[in-house]
Amino acid sequence: MSDVLISARGLEVHFPLQGKGAVRAVDGVDLDIHRGETLGLVGESGCGKSTLGNALLRLVEPTAGTVTFDGADMTALDRRSLRSLRRRAGMVFQDPFASLDPRRTVAQTVAEPLEVHRLRSGRREIAARVGELLELVGLDPAVAGRYPHEFSGGQRQRVGIARALAGEPDFLVCDEAIASLDVSVQAQVLNLLRRLQRQLGLTLLFISHDLSAIRHISDRIAVMYLGRIVEIGPATAVGADPQMPYTQALLSAVPVPHPELERTRQRIVLRGDVPSPSAVPSGCRFRTRCPHAFEPCPEVDPALQEVGAPGQLAACHLHGVIGTPIPAFGTES
């Protein structure tokens, strides 16, 4: 059994635009997620992190590249085998108000995966399993008959997590699962996810724009910018000693609740906005905002290279110009 549970190679999701061109939401991602690890995927709005999460489960169709789930090529599966593979992957969504059906009870919502995948049969068995799942996420099984509107945001998110766990997945994608919750409730859900991950040996992809939360929960962190992973590595290394200027700026922009530190800290304030994913800059896609951009940046598309701590990779020419010369400038593509 390989150490890698899910693996993407050259993954691309391009959404065609009317007229010409395309939104390059995911634009050439190579990624390995190891069994039992929590990988934090961080990036700003529009960087493609949610699309990448969806593409890994084939909830959107990749336009190029492959995704391998436990050795099976997801991109080549027919609908039937895809469905059975999807049982092994759960998803927790951002908005616990929109992701639960308001007209179904908690029990009906949590039981649905059990029925779809025929994991339990008979009313009593299903009810018992629903009770177990609710207990697992810290809810009283007695609430099974209630409707979503009777719960607070944090409790609803627990219901969403229980549903995601119903298929006994190996892999759980949490897409901005704490973004719409209050700080004290975020802490409850983060603690719950960490406990579940350890208790059930889950492999977790935790997608968020919140670097503090990502650093708190992740073993490894991947940083995404304009459809590409620009830095990846152990959470301690990426969090403490980032090697890519974008990660450095992102980290320096996260305010910390210590006034003394905030006063003395040097914030790297980036110029301008993220370019549109339909007009990605040539070469290094961060070069238009990078404070260190130099000659090779527009001409060579940087590849991830090992820098800093063991297992830390960054796509930046400051560590040596490695990558694909872009056709307009280079000799070959």
Place this chain on the structure above:
Amino acid sequence: MRGGRGQPAPQPLLDVTDLRVRLRTPRGPAHVVNGLSYSVGPGETVAVVGESGSGKSVSVLALLGLLPARTATVTGQALLQGEDLLRMSPERLRQVRGPGVGMVFQDPMTSLNPVLTVGRQIVEGIRAHGDVPKAQARARAVELLAEVGLPDPVRAVDRYPHELSGGMRQRVVIAIALSNSPALLIADEATTALDVTVQAQIIDLVEKLQADHGTGVIWITHDLGVVAGIADRVLVMYGGRCVEDGTVDDVLEHPAHPYTKGLLGALPDLTAIGPDGEIPDLVTVTGLPPAPTDLPAGCVFWPRCPVRADPRCETEQPPLVPVAPLRNGRLGPDSPPAEGRDGQVGAGRLPHRAATWCAEGLS
């Protein structure tokens, strides 16, 4: 800007006393703000923090008369440069909004009119407060857009909001708020909808403008990290009350109220990694904030409080009193509650106060 640090401003820009807001709801009266008092000096930044439903937004909407009059009852006093906002005629209030108080709302997607160019929306604000010729107002709009850092302001005035990114739109909203050089700027979760790198740009911008014009700022947020970076003073709200206030260093580094401690403990802290590299679990506050229609009889935080050090907590709301005597245990049950901020605590220092009898139990 930290202009107010160290000494209380002699003449506050805004002085709010015992502000109360009651809303009529189908479930009975909602006591959303329950006796809030604070002041903001020129050039000073006061951060109001709290979770959703704590009353922080309603408390400033009430100041500007932006709550629906049919359902909201507002009492108390709010002196803006000596004049009570809560007793102004609608005409006078309209004159004050703009030159007196500028407001920046959370969502730059919805606080701009989608069918008007940003230039027209800025000009509208300028011309509402003075007989300025159109061409001159337009020139001023270009200047303002340049001041808030919009690239190519001459062309940007003719853009529609949808042509701009979220960060750029928030800059436009700030330009509108600044168009009449307000003495006080209220920012209600102004950077919450923005990415962190854009948030850093906006915070830099507001600090720069504040340094240039001496504007007083009320910054409403739930993000204690942002507070640490911008505030001189912090006011922590819970259940429509101020449960703790003081300088940003006092409140964030030496919190006294169990709720403030809970909020800070709930934050994943980039600097808090154990010596073994293992990150500890977050401290959580169990339960939920009280509904404003059904507030507890005693301390607002009692139902969730992990301390409950005093039998009175259940039946009586602890007054907002200076923290130092609380810590030393010198404040007996019969001591009069400290009123106002007229310096019972050390000379030249803003008092650090908390509404709790449980400060010692946690420190």
